[in-house]
Amino acid sequence: MAESGRRVILSVENVDKKFPRVHAVKNLSLKIYEGESVALLGPNGAGKTTLLEMIEGLQFPDSGEIFIDGLTYGKDEKKIRQLMGLAFQETRFPEKIRVFEALELFSAFYGGTRARIMEILELISLTEKKDAFVNNLSGGQRQRLALGIGIIQKPKIILLDEPSTGLDPHARREIWRIMADLKKQGSTLLLTTHYMEEAEELCERIVVLFKGKILADGPLEQLLDQHASHEIIEFKLKNKSAALIAKLEKLNKVSYFHFNKSTSAGVMHVDDAAVILPDFLKRVGRQNLESFAARPLTLDDLFIKMTGRHLDG
Ligand code: ATP
DSSP: OEETTEEEEEEEEEEEEEOSSOEEEEEEEEEEETTOEEEEEOOTTSSHHHHHHHHTTSSOOSEEEEEETTBOHHHHHHHHHHHEEEEOSSOOOOTTOBHHHHHHHHHHHTTOOHHHHHHHHHHTTOGGGTTSBGGGSOHHHHHHHHHHHHTTTOOSEEEEESTTTTOOHHHHHHHHHHHHHHHHTTOEEEEEESOHHHHHHHOSEEEEEETTEEEEEEOHHHHHHHTTOOEEEEEEESOOOHHHHHHHHTOTTEEEEEEETTTTEEEEEESOHHHHHHHHHHHHOGGGEEEEEEEEOOHHHHHHHHHSSOTTO
């Protein structure tokens, strides 16, 4: 299972999945190496959850194969459950159960120990809440508990579907802190997210999914480099004559230009805004310009360029 010195822990091979009206995942292949943290990014309906659930064994591909540390669901489901931890966007707990009891219940499936439960309580910062009823926890605390339950068996690979969706910024940071700790302990992380910030904070590799296919795959820096742009200039015009737009489109060293006539707003992806701006301002003319701003290019900008859609749309 080693490739170029790295061990492949998850291998998705030519996986295809169709629903009656949607071709959700299209002949997709993906390898994830031990210790990697990978974010699956994409807009609604891109196929992220379907792919993740096939990796989790909750759905089955129409064709293709999935290997988890060399194992397949058909033969080795029990072993896979031992080495794979799951945390869902929303976890329902039985009523009238306390935090410690919830962890104990799930720990029993894996022959876990009390020491492991205490370790998890520390990791998810719920030691002081161990006797509280789960129903009385805040959304963030409940999400941390779900994460703790998902990793009780010390899994090698942890899959998370939108781990911090719906949480306030503080609770989100807490989840990120836990995930960063797990990463430090050597776990492999695969998560789906709508939040670029989450991907940037936790993952060294980003896989962009769109309409069931991988559109881009690599470290964020590499993705930005491939598109030869590091900054974006956003502008709004008072005059949107075709002649003016054509003049702007011909600017040198612009890797992407888009102008929306109905909003009079435009964007340009450039390597260095300071180099482009003098020429841009000269061409546009002060009287034609309502506003402009330059800022670093983000993954969302890149995503709009590739797909015409926002990551969170
Ligand atoms: P989101 O970010 O909204 O969760 P996603 O990228 O996770 O989106 P999926 O949930 O995998 O996307 O859905 C991919 C496509 O497959 C969508 O068009 C969705 O409507 C469709 N789909 C998903 N599950 C089913 C199902 N059980 N039956 C029919 N269609 C489905």
